[in-house]
Amino acid sequence: MIQRLRQILPRDQIAQRLLRNLKWIFSSQVAMAILGMISLAVSARALGAAGLGALALIEAFARINARLVHFEPWQAVIQYGSVALEEQDTARFENLVGLSIVIDVIGGLAAAAMILLVAPLVAGSIGLDGDAAYLLSLGALAVALSLRATGVALLRLYDRFDQLAKIDTATAALRLGLSIIAWLVGGTLLHFVIIFVLFSLAEGLIAFIFGRREMRQRGQRPRFGNLFTTLRQNRGFLRFMWNSNLAVILRQTTQRLDVVILGALVAPVFVGHYHIARKCGDAAIRLGRPIKQAVFPEFSRLAASGDFLRIRKTALWISVAFCAVLLVGVIPGLIYIVPILDAAFGEAFIAAAPVVSIQAVAVALFLAGVILGPVLLSLGCDRELMLIGAATAALFFALIYPFVITFGVNGAALSHLISNALWLGACSWLVIRTLEDKTRHMAKAKSEVPS
Template identity: 55%
Template sequence: MISRLASGFRNEPVAQRLLRNLKWIFSSQVAVALLGMIYLAFGARALGAAGLGMLALVESYGRIIERLIHLEPWQAVIRNGSEALEADNDGRFGRLVGLSVLLDLFGGVLAASVALLLVPVAAPWFGFDASQYWLLIAAAAAALISLRATGLALLRLYDRFDLLAKIDTAVAGLRAALAVGIWAAGFGLAGFVAIYVIVSLLNGTAALIAGIREMRRRNQQVRIGAVREALNENPGLLRLMWNSNLAVILRQTSQRFDVIILAALVPAASVGYYHVARRCGDVALRLGRPISQAIYPELTRFAARGELARIGRVVRGVSLGFAAVMIVVLAPVIWQLEPIVTTIFGDTFAPAVPVVAIQAVAVGFYMCGIVMNPALLSLDQDRVMVRIGATSTVLFFVLVVPMVKLFGVAGGAGTHLICNAIWLILCVVILRKSLRQTVVAKEVSS
């Protein structure tokens, strides 16, 4: 797969930079995935299926509110920051970063406030009584400080994927170690909720601190306060920020609200089985997202230079590579899934096996199109991304309730499978059309 990816970059420095970044991201994501499985295994054994289902609801609540309310500016910062750095305009870059920090701060405070206000409404839906309100209050606290988006943009623009990899691995290691300690001490649900809050706050600050240090090394400064000037220097920034976030929100809404919907349709233990399936799927996604993260800055540079054929070659190579990996790896894993699940999580999680299998296939479809979003963004097709996301999200909400009523908790995973397959088809069709239209437009203008 990496060979296919490299073949899309004939410029040797670009290929070397991309593959170096991928090495760091892949290695860190493998470590984070393994550490995440350790955390999940000890969480499952400490809490049981019902307790793990409650923890899943708490985490989903906090993350849904944060995702819906806190619009992340990192994609817009990378797009406009690349132009500022290429032009050696440190002033413009500093003002752009300052604006991004303000947007992150505002988004975190707003998300935490909304989460607090909705606690009396959400708690009864989850089946929590008044004595358990503190669970959702903790989730609101976890959303308060979230400056990671700006930090991500800085470290990716500076090609410091190595530093980002070390930060993510260290935080995941701390989470796994805390889970082992909480399990050994017998603190139960309260301990794991505390882990969630601590890790969220660390993730929200560590990358920005590292990014600002990198700025200082280059004699650049964050310029907070010049909001109007930053907006004038970066026309279309808010539009790109809104559309790129809206596409992700539409995409992740179904991935976050599924747990909330299941809470009203199935017992807490079934939610726990579904949580295991989702987390196992996240392991695979962690191995695929590095491609998307590392490739986006390169695709924006190709688009800026009008090298559209290279964009097409890279997307084809990566997508076919992922398809091959999914076929080779997924089939034997599904064949031996029951002993794998029961060994890791315990015999009580045997009912989760079919849910994990369906979710694995759903993730496979998504992985095959994981570079579609950065490719469409690089071609200024953010509005189209929103329409594709809206289509798959509406389809999910139409199907999920009848699917769960027909097939139980496995129906939730089956709904993801159907929607991911349709999403992939739409992305392929729209990307091919966008590349053809852009080529024709350039030929006409020339």
């Protein structure tokens, strides 16, 4: 796909930078997907379906609380930081980074406090009793100290996608290595929860350490002055951060809270089956993230220059190429799903074939529109993107309970499929309409300029 894009896109600085960054991110996401699936297979064989279901609940509970409480500022920092760097306003940029660090620290501590407060109250109702109930609170350590959002923003602003790719691959390899050791020594659920905590802490801190190093090499440092002054220098920062995060929160809430809801409705063994489906889907989504991550800074620059025709052309060809890749990958996977599950996870997980198949189609619908979110954000449609996310999340939560009661664990995957179809249709329509409006307004403005 990268070779095809190299032939299609114009041979200029933007296209070459985009393709170089895409290559780095895609390579790392492929490696992380492979390492993640091997880690999942090791965990499944070590814990069994019920133990894997309990681990899934603990991870999902920690991540959903972090997502709800810790608003990540990286997209807003890229949006406003790129302008400050373009204008060579170093002081403004340093203040912006300081603000981002404050947001990360406060958000992480607030998320950990929320987990410690809520975990004892909900553990029994989602199927975690006895020792497993205490492990739900242990997940607070995984989110207490996370500066990843600031680190990611810095590395992407400095065009160090290569550095970020190496960091993410290394942390995924660390988790796999620790999981294999735990399996070989007969590790319990406690050991795998500790591995999750260590992995989350490494993921949250290493990117920041390297991002901070890039700042220091350029003679820059974070400034923690008057935060209100920083916000005045970057008007709209909080609104952009709120809308961009809320769109992701609404999306990821359905992808995390579904496991918690299932824990209250079905036995842990079926949660384990669903966790396999979700993790397989997450591995596929990882392959779509490179495009999303690489194009957002470029689309932001194109939108700022008013080159909406270039945005439309680039978005169209990337979407067509990626949809072709999806067809080649998904169809054989659906045909051979049973032997794949048997070989990867063992005979006990063959029963998960129906839910894995439905989830695969749902993920394919989401990936077909993976580029639409960055396009809408670059066009200033953060509010509209948030509203679409709210509508699809509302549909998902309206469907999941009756669907699970009617179809069992397959109902959760069906809920994702239907809500993803709505999301894809709504975002596609909005992108087409917005690009047409902006292109027309730009042409009208140029025609009114005296020659």
